[in-house]
Amino acid sequence: MPELPEVESIKIQLVKFLKNHTILKVEVHNTKYNITGRDVVGNKITDVRRFGKALVIDLSNDYSIVAHVKMTGQFIYKGPNLRTKPVYTKKVVGGVPGKHTHVIFTLDRGGTLYFNDYRRFGWMELVQKSKVNSQNFIKKLGHEFLKDLGLAEFSEILSKTKKPIKVLLMDQTKMAGVGNIYANDALWMAKINPQRKADSLGKKEQTALFNAIESVLKEGIKRGGASELAFVTPDGGEGEYQDFTLVYGRDGEPCKTCKTQIKKIKLGGRGTYFCSKCQR
DNA sequence: AGTATCCTGGAA
DNA sequence: TTCCAGGATACT
DSSP, X not given: OOOHHHHHHHHHHHHHHHTTOBEEEEEEXXXXXXXXHHHHTTOBEEEEEXXXXXXXXEESSSEEEEEEOTTTEEEXXXXXXXXXXXXXXXXXXXXXXXXXXXXXXXXXXXXXXXXXXSSOOOEEEEEEGGGGGGSTTGGGOOEETTTTOOHHHHHHHHXXXXXXXXHHHTOTTTEESOOHHHHHHHHHHTTOOTTSBGGGOOHHHHHHHHHHHHHHHXXXXXXTOOOSTTOOOTTSOOOOGGGSOSSTTOTTSBOTTTOOBOEXXXXXXXXXXXXXXXXX
């Protein structure tokens, strides 16, 4: 569920909590995460960046830590600079540290960063800085919404495929940032049926959809992301977009425009919510 | 284009 | 006890 707005919310806090802090110690409790203390300890965190749904933690040496939280990965910070008392809700499954805590970074000045992931779909890799852009995941990313993906390129991509439009929107290699929640909501806002073949959209529909995607992503960022499943920010807080979704998760509820019951179907293996009257 | 896979916890 | 959740990849 973490999509662009959720990962952006994580990134903003990681910058605040980690930037210019030195890593004193790292504990890795699972071989899936190849973080070697030799290349990390003693180095300062110089920046935290986001590419699509991936995070890049830059170190003062030649390395960066590239990470993806997938659906249930969580970066949790404990230490100074927390503005309010952290919540650490039940969404932090197992607690921190706990049975699902796989990597622990001890920072100077009393901070600790935990990586928790109860399903272990997420990953973390130590990558040479010069190779971040060619890293397996990053190099495959398409241009990104709210960043370097413009309407012209968006139209071009749509016109080249007969895949259902919703499946295409979630294809990170074509366009980066959108996942299931925002794909559903943007299609509702643009009044386009998620099953439509991408190349069947007219110019007006392409434009409406592009604007709708940027709109829901901005709203998501403004709401601090959607805390479905396991999403929490490093300070333990939750987003609130889940309370403002347009159709996502609202099957059986009346459409906010026409009161028709929202339907739920499977499309490309994913739960898909839409109004069969408004979305054509 | 659809399905299995990774994995766990919570809901039906 | 079975099913379902969503991100991404591998396979059919």
